[in-house]
Amino acid sequence: MTDVIETVFDVVASTAPDVRGGLAGRRVYESEANPSGERQLEADVYADGLLEERLLEIDAVGGYASEERESVIGDDGDYYVAADPLDGSSNLRSNNTMGTLFGVYEEPLPADGTALIASGFVLYGPITTMVTAREGTVTEAVIEDDGSRRIVEPDLTLPEEPTVYGFGGRVPQWHEAFADYVETVESELKLRYGGAMIGDVNQVLTYGGIFGYPGLTDRPNGKLRLLFEGHPIAHIVESAGGASSNGERSLLECTPERLHERTPLFVGNDEYIERLEAVLSS
Numbered sequence: 001m002t003d004v005i006e007t008v009f010d011v012v013a014s015t016a017p018d019v020r021g022g023l024a025g026r027r028v029y030e031s032e033a034n035p036s037g038e039r040q041l042e043a044d045v046y047a048d049g050l051l052e053e054r055l056l057e058i059d060a061v062g063g064y065a066s067e068e069r070e071s072v073i074g075d076d077g078d079y080y081v082a083a084d085p086l087d088g089s090s091n092l093r094s095n096n097t098m099g100t101l102f103g104v105y106e107e108p109l110p111a112d113g114t115a116l117i118a119s120g121f122v123l124y125g126p127i128t129t130m131v132t133a134r135e136g137t138v139t140e141a142v143i144e145d146d147g148s149r150r151i152v153e154p155d156l157t158l159p160e161e162p163t164v165y166g167f168g169g170r171v172p173q174w175h176e177a178f179a180d181y182v183e184t185v186e187s188e189l190k191l192r193y194g195g196a197m198i199g200d201v202n203q204v205l206t207y208g209g210i211f212g213y214p215g216l217t218d219r220p221n222g223k224l225r226l227l228f229e230g231h232p233i234a235h236i237v238e239s240a241g242g243a244s245s246n247g248e249r250s251l252l253e254c255t256p257e258r259l260h261e262r263t264p265l266f267v268g269n270d271e272y273i274e275r276l277e278a279v280l281s282s
């Protein structure tokens, strides 16, 4: 029997060199905004088109949804993929890290976090790597030029001694309780913030610590989307032995009512997520 999840992983991996190869000529903005009202780069639209076409070619994949499109494409199959085709794409102009993030659900979208059965991301850093999570195991691979995956870490887990942190949003717009929490974190960990969630979370997976994009005074649910960013990154970090939260509970316990719903998002070592939830709920 074909392993559909591995097929999805292979398709994303084999698409990565095409996405990467297409970046240089696609640093300009499209005239349209994405459904969340943010400006789209040609690179966002290109990556989205490649993933849609190739993932929907897999028979068992019935639907594809992404941050770059209004609604779900297709509606009949055993699995549904939600993707952020180019996470952190505003880093393209400044030539910094970006990634591709996705989750595989066994229910039509928008779905509950518990319907997520596999997830992964590609990181377009100095080298192209791919992290995948399924059945409680996280694997890191290098993507070769031909799009194949060479596993470099078969069982990735969060280091027990955390060292880095990164939080998004402008400090004047942080709520007071969160700002107080960050002050304690600053005295313990080292700031590492690159402006692309996948790059920042990959630093947490590598060195241990916490990444977050909080709710803001002028944007109560923050910036990141539950379905395209929250669920998959929570699934990866939790599978690697860490924790996730929307400030109150695991992101995997959150159900989006709308496809493009936003959420405060925190992932990292248990200890830091527990302390954050305690501070935000008091």
Ligand code: FDP
Binding pocket: 086, 087, 088, 089, 090, 091, 168, 169, 195, 196, 197, 198, 213, 223, 224
């Ligand atoms: P981007 O807008 O460049 O796609 O997905 C949204 C995101 O990047 C995340 O990758 C990143 O963590 C965040 O926005 C960065 O937001 P700030 O510019 O507010 O730091």
